[in-house]
Amino acid sequence: MSQSKKLVYIVDDDPMQIQMMSDHLKDKFSFDIRGFSTGEEMVNNLPNKPDIVVLDYYLNSVQAKARNGAEILQFIKREFPTMHVIMVSGQDSMEVAVDTMRYGAADYVVKGSNQFIRLEHSIEKIFALDRLHERVGYYRKLSIVSIAAVVLIIVLTIVLAATGVI
Amino acid sequence: MEYKHINLSFLIEFTSGDPRRMERYIRMFLEAAPAGLAKMKQHYAAGEWEPLRSAAHSIKPQIAYMGIGTLKESIQQIENDAREQTNLDRLAERIQDVERVCAAAFQELAQALNELKTKP
Numbered sequence: 001m002s003q004s005k006k007l008v009y010i011v012d013d014d015p016m017q018i019q020m021m022s023d024h025l026k027d028k029f030s031f032d033i034r035g036f037s038t039g040e041e042m043v044n045n046l047p048n049k050p051d052i053v054v055l056d057y058y059l060n061s062v063q064a065k066a067r068n069g070a071e072i073l074q075f076i077k078r079e080f081p082t083m084h085v086i087m088v089s090g091q092d093s094m095e096v097a098v099d100t101m102r103y104g105a106a107d108y109v110v111k112g113s114n115q116f117i118r119l120e121h122s123i124e125k126i127f128a129l130d131r132l133h134e135r136v137g138y139y140r141k142l143s144i145v146s147i148a149a150v151v152l153i154i155v156l157t158i159v160l161a162a163t164g165v166i
Numbered sequence: 167m168e169y170k171h172i173n174l175s176f177l178i179e180f181t182s183g184d185p186r187r188m189e190r191y192i193r194m195f196l197e198a199a200p201a202g203l204a205k206m207k208q209h210y211a212a213g214e215w216e217p218l219r220s221a222a223h224s225i226k227p228q229i230a231y232m233g234i235g236t237l238k239e240s241i242q243q244i245e246n247d248a249r250e251q252t253n254l255d256r257l258a259e260r261i262q263d264v265e266r267v268c269a270a271a272f273q274e275l276a277q278a279l280n281e282l283k284t285k286p
Contacts, residue, residue: 015194015198016198016228058220061205061221064217113231116180
């Protein structure tokens with residue numbers, strides 16, 4: 001894991017959920033964590049580009065008209081396609097899980113006593129994939145530079161041969 | 167101490183037995199849960215099924231953390247029935263049942279808080 005502090009947003013209408021997830025993640029990782037009780041409030045802070053958004057599915061227990069997690073997820077993926085979003089829900093529903101993955105969530109975690117470990121593993125997986133993508137990007141650039149160098153050498157050789165230098 | 171309605175084994179594991187952290191979560195639950203129950207009753211009385219579903223849904227994980235195992239199914243049933251608007255005639259009885267068990271659990275949690283206060 002890199003030494004720079006990652007920024008994580010937790011969106012849940014239950015303050016106890018925010019507190020417990022935040023405490024658990026602070027125990028396991030060196031994160032800057034911010035909690036929001038509605039998706040709308042979090043969206044206003046998206047320009048700070050969090051590394052991960054942990055998003056509850058139902059967000060209307062306090063504000064009845066608050067947008068639900070699926071709507072917020074779609075907004076995030078439209079505006080910031082590479083941002084990682086982990087959906088959290090008290091509902092163990094295959095339909096909801098499939099929908100959230102289809103909308104671009106990195107994972108779907110069901111609330112309950114296992115959620116904290118699941119969340120931790122999900123975040124580890126996301127960072128491992130990020131590191132892998134960085135490496136793939138590096139090797140892709142390296143191979144392009146290598147091919148360009150070989151082509152340049154061949155062209156130079158032909159030119160030098162044609163002009164009688166070699 | 168042995169409790170009848172609550173089981174703090176999850177909280178003990180989650181906090182690595184830290185009494186101050188356990189106290190914090192129990193207090194948060196004791197502050198939020200009565201309001202959650204009141205909301206359930208209020209929405210039921212008004213026939214507001216989606217807000218009732220939402221209130222039951224919100225309290226569900228908190229009940230799991232406090233180990234109030236006997237309520238797991240009742241709360242899930244209230245959530246399902248409110249969402250699908252089925253078994254509405256049995257909702258009042260289920261909500262009363264949840265209220266009764268919660269009242270006993272709140273007392274046990276208050277006892278647990280007193281015990282935790284004595285721990286360094």
